[in-house]
Amino acid sequence: MSEDAGIVILGAGQAGGEVASELRKLGYTGRVTMIGDEPHVPYRRPPLSKAYFAGTVSAEELYVVPAASLEKAGIEFIGGVRATGIDREHKRVSLDDGRTIPYHKLVLATGGRARPLPLEGADRPNVFLLRTIDDIERIRERATLGARMVIIGGGFIGLETAAVAQKLGLRVTVLEGLPRVLARVTIPEVSAFFERVHRDAGVDLRTGAQVAALEGDELITHVHLTDGSRIEADLVVVGIGLIANTELAEAAGLAVDNGILVDEYTCTSDPDIVAAGDCTNHPSEYLGRRIRLESVPNAMEQGKVAANTLLGNKVPYRSVPWFWSDQYDLKLQMVGLSAGFDEFVVRGDLENPATRSFAVFYFRDGHLLSVDAVNKPQEFMLSKKLVAESARLNPAVLADESVPFKTLIAEAKA
Numbered sequence: 001m002s003e004d005a006g007i008v009i010l011g012a013g014q015a016g017g018e019v020a021s022e023l024r025k026l027g028y029t030g031r032v033t034m035i036g037d038e039p040h041v042p043y044r045r046p047p048l049s050k051a052y053f054a055g056t057v058s059a060e061e062l063y064v065v066p067a068a069s070l071e072k073a074g075i076e077f078i079g080g081v082r083a084t085g086i087d088r089e090h091k092r093v094s095l096d097d098g099r100t101i102p103y104h105k106l107v108l109a110t111g112g113r114a115r116p117l118p119l120e121g122a123d124r125p126n127v128f129l130l131r132t133i134d135d136i137e138r139i140r141e142r143a144t145l146g147a148r149m150v151i152i153g154g155g156f157i158g159l160e161t162a163a164v165a166q167k168l169g170l171r172v173t174v175l176e177g178l179p180r181v182l183a184r185v186t187i188p189e190v191s192a193f194f195e196r197v198h199r200d201a202g203v204d205l206r207t208g209a210q211v212a213a214l215e216g217d218e219l220i221t222h223v224h225l226t227d228g229s230r231i232e233a234d235l236v237v238v239g240i241g242l243i244a245n246t247e248l249a250e251a252a253g254l255a256v257d258n259g260i261l262v263d264e265y266t267c268t269s270d271p272d273i274v275a276a277g278d279c280t281n282h283p284s285e286y287l288g289r290r291i292r293l294e295s296v297p298n299a300m301e302q303g304k305v306a307a308n309t310l311l312g313n314k315v316p317y318r319s320v321p322w323f324w325s326d327q328y329d330l331k332l333q334m335v336g337l338s339a340g341f342d343e344f345v346v347r348g349d350l351e352n353p354a355t356r357s358f359a360v361f362y363f364r365d366g367h368l369l370s371v372d373a374v375n376k377p378q379e380f381m382l383s384k385k386l387v388a389e390s391a392r393l394n395p396a397v398l399a400d401e402s403v404p405f406k407t408l409i410a411e412a413k414a
């Protein structure tokens with residue numbers, strides 16, 4: 001296929017939007033077509049379980065590349081249409097509206113979809129997944145004052161939704177199957193802090209809670225647990241993880257293993273196809289192994305790298321993973337992954353929920369591995385560089401809150 005066919009981007013999410021904008025920023029003047037199965041132009045998902053659910057930002061404020069900007073940049077957006085196949089031999093993509101779109105280079109930015117609850121009744125109209133603007137719109141219709149919301153899953157999305165729902169005046173129950181919330185991302189002490197915060201706010205938070213069944217005819221009215229409890233529900237929100245959208249890549253014969261396999265330049269096993277965002281499994285220099293991440297910083301960084309690769313610039317992806325979560329007045333910011341730490345030190349008071357500010361520094365062999373910071377923006381910002389450098393710090397001095405963090409790390413490194 002000739003160069004005239006230009007670059008086709010499958011998936012109009014954060015990563016797809018970033019590739020498109022970056023291509024223009026880098027001076028690419030050829031044809032760019034972005035195809036998304038949602039009707040919306042690329043938008044930010046993080047506010048969906050935060051400010052957008054709370055009603056403090058509008059849908060337009062979520063858009064990362066508004067329609068007018070796309071038009072101005074000459075990016076063709078085909079929304080509400082699903083790509084159903086990739087013909088790598090003839091370099092064209094088929095769409096579910098019958099069209100076939102040729103490409104010179106293809107970008108897979110297909111992200112992921114919310115994992116459905118594998119139980120009968122999960123398809124009832126008051127059981128919701130939470131991934132899209134449209135999901136939140138539907139949740140909002142039922143999230144009325146005093147309504148009983150049962151949230152299945154005590155990860156970031158479940159807990160953020162609980163915090164907003166509680167503030168909106170719903171009666172909220174959170175059911176976490178594991179013995180503690182946020183178990184995949186942090187230590188028991190931090191999980192316990194968040195559990196206390198939610199319970200103090202009035203959330204009925206249950207850990208080790210295994211959902212056995214959903215009860216109800218047209219609508220679900222109760223959630224049953226394996227311990228025999230039966231919880232009343234006006235609406236159920238399911239936040240139990242993500243399934244990467246890799247089927248298209250797999251069907252096209254690309255290498256896929258818990259995500260589309262890419263190298264540090266976002267190249268897939270086909271030289272004419274790159275991939276970016278939640279759908280990829282990429283090598284991480286920081287971890288020394290491959291990983292599939294679900295985060296905006298990853299989608300944006302990989303998007304930038306992909307655009308560079310498409311234009312022949314060799315810019316490797318070398319970012320340290322970082323995440324954030326807003327719950328009530330708490331901003332949790334995490335840099336690096338703490339799995340594999342052999343020592344940690346807490347700066348601030350983790351036991352006292354009234355203080356609501358602390359940072360946990362994780363070490364391996366004396367090197368800073370990762371940091372979880374709650375309402376400690378300075379610690380987080382400075383730690384991003386320290387984690388990237390795998391800095392050697394004296395853990396003992398970090399705990400001293402009477403010394404400003406900036407001074408402390410300078411002294412500790414000296």
Ligand SMILES: Cc1cc2nc3c(=O)[nH]c(=O)nc-3n(C[C@H](O)[C@H](O)[C@H](O)COP(=O)(O)OP(=O)(O)OC[C@H]3O[C@@H](n4cnc5c(N)ncnc54)[C@H](O)[C@@H]3O)c2cc1C
Nearest residue numbers: 011013014015037045046083110111112277278294295296
């Ligand atoms: C409620 C919520 C809160 C979050 N909060 C945070 C946060 O606080 N911090 C953070 O870093 N991250 C957060 N995330 C995660 C973050 O939003 C994702 O990591 C990010 O959106 C990934 O971007 P992406 O472009 O890779 O994928 P996506 O955003 O999933 O975009 C992919 C798009 O491609 C479309 N698509 C898939 N297949 C096809 C096809 N065949 N044809 C056409 N289109 C297709 C999908 O429908 C989707 O629109 C949150 C996510 C959710 C849902």
